[in-house]
Amino acid sequence: MSPRAKSRLEPAKTNPDFIRNFCIIAHIDHGKSTLADRMLQLTGIVDDRSMRAQYLDRMDIERERGITIKSQAVRMPWELDGQTYALNMIDTPGHVDFTYEVSRSLAACEGAVLLVDAAQGIEAQTLANLYLAMENDLQIIPVLNKIDLPAAQPEKYAEELANLIGGNPEDCLRVSGKTGIGVDVLLDKIIRTVPAPVGDPNAPARAMIFDSVYDSYRGVVTYVRMIDGQLTPREKIQMMSTKAVHEALEIGVSSPEPEATKGLGVGEVGYLITGVKDVRQSKVGDTVTTVAKPATEALKGYSEPLPMVFSGIYPIDGSDYPNLREALDKLKLSDAALVYEPETSVALGFGFRCGFLGLLHLEIVTERLEREFGLDLIATAPSVVYEVTMEDGKEITVTNPSEFPTGKVKKVLEPMVRATILSPKDYVGTIMELCQARRGSMIDMQYLGEDRVQLRYSLPLAEIVFDFFDQLKSRTQGYASLDYEEAGLTEGDLVKVDILLQGDQVDAFSAIVHKDKAYAYGVMMTGKLRELIPRQQFEVPIQAAVGSRIIARESIRAMRKDVLAKCYGGDISRKRKLLEKQKEGKKRMKMVGRVEVPQEAFIAALSTGDEKKADKKAK
Amino acid sequence: MATFHGYVHVPFCRVRCGYCDFNTYTSEELDGYPQTAFLKHLEVEVQLARQEESVRPLSTVFFGGGTPTLLPANELAQAFTLLKETFGLEEGAEVTTEANPDTLTFEYLETLKHSGFTRISVGMQSANRSVLKTLDRTHSPEAVSRSIAWAKDLGLHTSVDLIYGAPGETFDQWKESVDTAIGFETDHISAYALILEPATKLARAVNSGLVEEPDDDLAATKYEWIDSQLASNGFHWYELSNWAKSEIFESRHNIAYWQGQDWWGFGPGAHSHMSGSRWSNLKHPSSYARVLQTGEVPAENRETITATQLLEERAMLELRLRTGLDVAVVSELNPNHAKVISGLIADGLVDGKSAISGRLILTLKGRLLADFVLRKLLGL
Numbered sequence: 001m002s003p004r005a006k007s008r009l010e011p012a013k014t015n016p017d018f019i020r021n022f023c024i025i026a027h028i029d030h031g032k033s034t035l036a037d038r039m040l041q042l043t044g045i046v047d048d049r050s051m052r053a054q055y056l057d058r059m060d061i062e063r064e065r066g067i068t069i070k071s072q073a074v075r076m077p078w079e080l081d082g083q084t085y086a087l088n089m090i091d092t093p094g095h096v097d098f099t100y101e102v103s104r105s106l107a108a109c110e111g112a113v114l115l116v117d118a119a120q121g122i123e124a125q126t127l128a129n130l131y132l133a134m135e136n137d138l139q140i141i142p143v144l145n146k147i148d149l150p151a152a153q154p155e156k157y158a159e160e161l162a163n164l165i166g167g168n169p170e171d172c173l174r175v176s177g178k179t180g181i182g183v184d185v186l187l188d189k190i191i192r193t194v195p196a197p198v199g200d201p202n203a204p205a206r207a208m209i210f211d212s213v214y215d216s217y218r219g220v221v222t223y224v225r226m227i228d229g230q231l232t233p234r235e236k237i238q239m240m241s242t243k244a245v246h247e248a249l250e251i252g253v254s255s256p257e258p259e260a261t262k263g264l265g266v267g268e269v270g271y272l273i274t275g276v277k278d279v280r281q282s283k284v285g286d287t288v289t290t291v292a293k294p295a296t297e298a299l300k301g302y303s304e305p306l307p308m309v310f311s312g313i314y315p316i317d318g319s320d321y322p323n324l325r326e327a328l329d330k331l332k333l334s335d336a337a338l339v340y341e342p343e344t345s346v347a348l349g350f351g352f353r354c355g356f357l358g359l360l361h362l363e364i365v366t367e368r369l370e371r372e373f374g375l376d377l378i379a380t381a382p383s384v385v386y387e388v389t390m391e392d393g394k395e396i397t398v399t400n401p402s403e404f405p406t407g408k409v410k411k412v413l414e415p416m417v418r419a420t421i422l423s424p425k426d427y428v429g430t431i432m433e434l435c436q437a438r439r440g441s442m443i444d445m446q447y448l449g450e451d452r453v454q455l456r457y458s459l460p461l462a463e464i465v466f467d468f469f470d471q472l473k474s475r476t477q478g479y480a481s482l483d484y485e486e487a488g489l490t491e492g493d494l495v496k497v498d499i500l501l502q503g504d505q506v507d508a509f510s511a512i513v514h515k516d517k518a519y520a521y522g523v524m525m526t527g528k529l530r531e532l533i534p535r536q537q538f539e540v541p542i543q544a545a546v547g548s549r550i551i552a553r554e555s556i557r558a559m560r561k562d563v564l565a566k567c568y569g570g571d572i573s574r575k576r577k578l579l580e581k582q583k584e585g586k587k588r589m590k591m592v593g594r595v596e597v598p599q600e601a602f603i604a605a606l607s608t609g610d611e612k613k614a615d616k617k618a619k
Numbered sequence: 620m621a622t623f624h625g626y627v628h629v630p631f632c633r634v635r636c637g638y639c640d641f642n643t644y645t646s647e648e649l650d651g652y653p654q655t656a657f658l659k660h661l662e663v664e665v666q667l668a669r670q671e672e673s674v675r676p677l678s679t680v681f682f683g684g685g686t687p688t689l690l691p692a693n694e695l696a697q698a699f700t701l702l703k704e705t706f707g708l709e710e711g712a713e714v715t716t717e718a719n720p721d722t723l724t725f726e727y728l729e730t731l732k733h734s735g736f737t738r739i740s741v742g743m744q745s746a747n748r749s750v751l752k753t754l755d756r757t758h759s760p761e762a763v764s765r766s767i768a769w770a771k772d773l774g775l776h777t778s779v780d781l782i783y784g785a786p787g788e789t790f791d792q793w794k795e796s797v798d799t800a801i802g803f804e805t806d807h808i809s810a811y812a813l814i815l816e817p818a819t820k821l822a823r824a825v826n827s828g829l830v831e832e833p834d835d836d837l838a839a840t841k842y843e844w845i846d847s848q849l850a851s852n853g854f855h856w857y858e859l860s861n862w863a864k865s866e867i868f869e870s871r872h873n874i875a876y877w878q879g880q881d882w883w884g885f886g887p888g889a890h891s892h893m894s895g896s897r898w899s900n901l902k903h904p905s906s907y908a909r910v911l912q913t914g915e916v917p918a919e920n921r922e923t924i925t926a927t928q929l930l931e932e933r934a935m936l937e938l939r940l941r942t943g944l945d946v947a948v949v950s951e952l953n954p955n956h957a958k959v960i961s962g963l964i965a966d967g968l969v970d971g972k973s974a975i976s977g978r979l980i981l982t983l984k985g986r987l988l989a990d991f992v993l994r995k996l997l998g999l
Contacts, residue, residue, distance in 0.1 A: 537966065537968070537988050537991055538966070557836075559835075559988070559991075560835065560836055560839035560987055560988075561812075561835045561836070561838055561839040561842070561987045561988070562987070562988045562989070562990045562991040563812075563859060563986065563987055563988065563989040563990050564814065564990060570626060570876045570882060570884060570889075570890045570891075570892065571890045571899070572876070572890070572892065572897065572932060572936070573890070573897055573899075573920065573922065575935060576928065576931065576932060576935065579931065579935060579993070579994075579997075582990075582994060582999060583999055
């Protein structure tokens with residue numbers, strides 16, 4: 001075993017030969033953050049007293065959900081054969097929604113630790129990131145984690161990993177992030193096998209931005225990997241895509257707390273602070289150079305992230321609209337992928353149409369808005385972008401079902417994805433059924449090991465944004481994993497289904513669905529609303545319609561009794577308090593025509609795959 | 620000037636009924652407080668009340684509970700005499716006690732009559748044994764009949780209370796109760812819908828699925844039934860849950876609550892309202908007694924009603940009466956009143972003719988939706 005390094009190599013002056021840049025690729029819950037914790041402790045940069053679980057996950061949501069949203073880089077010293085090295089661990093987001101960010105993180109490394117739970121084996125998302133890493137020519141170090149678990153099957157999964165990336169099952173390291181077993185061996189192996197970074201120290205500076213984080217005290221913190229040349233503090237720097245010029249107020253490394261340095265040299269990883277307040281000024285994938293000695297060619301790989309999923313976000317209390325706007329403006333500073341524009345809904349009032357990278361991104365943004373800005377929100381059912389061509393040749397882009405044109409439609413194009421599903425072979429039948437029901441067509445199927453199967457499907461994105469993942473999980477007892485990537489547009493036979501309450505259309509419930517599914521959607525939504533909307537003093541018909549044709553109908557019977565029988569021995573206060581409580585309740589009611597609809601009903605009707613919760617509320 | 624009324628809360632029961640969340644205690648729950656001390660403490664509170672300037676001769680006195688008739692007849696009589704002698708009594712005052720049929724004898728009622736009681740309200744609840752069992756009532760249907768007969772022989776005004784909508788109560792069982800109550804030929808009948816109060820045994824049984832949840836639609840049908848049956852047997856409704864054979868048999872004490880008159884509630888947990896201020900007494904007899912002994916009124920939850928609250932309360936209470944609610948009250952509370960009221964007339968919830976002449980009177984459909992009507996009137 002190697003000892004902890006006695007001294008550290010000084011940033012800006014480190015010989016690239018003694019630098020190792022690596023990332024950890026792992027599925028959610030496979031223990032990446034815990035392994036990172038042990039590395040911080042073992043290398044001595046965080047002492048035992050300051051240690052806390054998931055040290056690097058800064059946002060509350062990250063720590064609670066155990067997922068990493070924003071990546072970070074940490075510089076750690078480690079000694080091997082008498083030589084001190086600087087190891088830069090670049091943390092990558094684990095979720096498919098953030099594939100673009102993952103690919104930029106990978107581009108900043110020469111090696112990747114492929115971390116797999118020894119009790120569960122590799123999952124689809126990990127596989128996707130592994131492909132990306134191999135495409136980037138990263139040196140892969142297979143590692144089985146959680147070998148201390150009784151359910152661990154390291155032999156079985158070592159075999160699986162060897163099949164996947166080549167090599168011998170014995171080469172697969174076995175560690176436990178929880179107990180620390182094997183972590184030192186892993187650090188040694190990183191130094192031995194991950195190539196040192198290569199770059200030209202005398203060329204014009206080129207640094208790749210692999211992450212950009214908004215900090216309310218310091219403004220935007222930009223994480224970079226130096227490729228060529230060097231950057232020094234107080235220097236004028238330039239973003240090559242936007243040509244924007246800033247001053248590098250501070251340059252430093254995270255270890256793991258930020259430490260200002262005299263600069264960054266070839267192969268080093270660190271951060272820049274320019275005083276900019278908006279992450280859009282510092283885009284992931286962009287190249288940083290200097291004004292004094294500018295590079296002529298940007299590093300390749302930069303692209304703008306495109307929103308894939310849209311949802312209307314509305315404040316429950318209409319008077320919170322300005323606060324929501326302000327909150328979105330602030331969030332946008334730290335989340336370059338978030339897009340939004342104002343939108344009005346008859347049922348929900350004023351809100352914003354927001355675009356997201358995927359479903360998790362949507363969830364995270366709404367949760368952050370609610371938690372960090374204290375807002376109560378309703379998010380409408382997620383939808384995708386449709387390209388509609390009319391008979392008269394007019395083309396319309398639809399991001400909200402209510403914008404779907406009413407005239408003669410010639411064709412509708414919808415976005416497709418290529419989905420990869422990994423699962424134990426026993427569930428193949430049920431997965432195929434699900435994909436079939438979601439208009440999927442199989443691309444191929446292959447066995448990864450003896451009992452694990454990879455299925456690839458082409459599916460409309462719209463079919464997976466609505467509860468597909470929940471369905472997949474519940475049908476496979478949680479064993480299947482999913483990854484998907486964009487796969488262009490395809491023509492689909494699509495119609496808009498409207499929902500009418502007492503004849504009034506409720507825009508929030510409109511949906512664009514395949515013609516064959518319009519009836520099922522109508523029946524589902526009218527049934528759900530019948531359960532969720534309390535009885536009024538008149539009968540309320542609920543209808544689903546395609547154009548002017550009614551395809552499903554339910555009705556809420558009139559309420560006959562709404563009166564408290566007695567006032568106990570002159571206890572008037574009690575009755576008045578009940579009335580005051582009703583006043584509070586009233587605030588959470590929205591009027592659709594004459595029908596009072598509680599906010600909870602909107603939320604429950606719009607929430608996907610959450611039948612149980614909806615049922616409970618209806619009682 | 621408002622009339623003045625006395626309420627005496629006797630917080631004792633032999634058993635606690637599963638649906639009841641009133642302030643009442645069985646002997647085990649009294650924590651050593653002796654029922655025999657009740658009269659003594661009542662006297663202390665009466666003396667404290669006497670020092671208030673606003674008290675004056677009583678228009679009505681009402682003994683409620685709990686079970687007032689758990690007290691020996693002479694104690695109940697003494698309690699009334701105490702109030703009468705302290706505050707004075709108006710000519711023709713109404714003096715009522717609630718009575719549990721289990722506790723009554725002819726002699727008991729005779730003692731009350733002689734001391735000046737004018738009216739007995741018997742907690743009948745149902746004529747059906749299985750419904751009574753659901754409600755944990757221990758009396759037999761026959762005991763009610765007997766008690767009413769004695770009371771009538773003594774020249775007391777009589778009323779029975781019914782509860783509809785007990786879990787499992789069928790429409791036929793309810794009809795049986797209504798017929799039986801009418802057969803007693805009382806002057807007055809009250810019928811209250813069962814409310815599942817959260818902290819009761821019955822509510823827990825419903826929540827845990829042991830007992831079927833009462834159905835509101837069935838309760839509405841039961842209300843419509845009793846209203847029509849009483850109407851064809853010479854009763855008229857004067858408040859949502861109360862019917863009387865003629866105006867003189869209407870409970871003036873209850874009307875006083877709905878009209879916002881002044882009343883002092885004596886005894887543990889009793890509620891009072893004196894010229895715009897409300898309070899209630901400490902609930903447990905022991906804590907009530909402890910504060911009394913320091914020479915203070917054992918009041919808590921004191922509040923002074925603001926002008927707006929007063930209007931809201933008037934709307935809330937007067938809407939329940941056959942005499943109805945003054946449109947002016949609504950117009951002060953809700954700028955949009957005209958549109959709202961015309962909507963309520965159109966929906967058949969308030970009577971159109973009386974609304975035009977300035978009073979909002981609920982129709983039968985409106986009575987069943989009174990809380991909804993109130994919310995609309997208040998612009999909620």
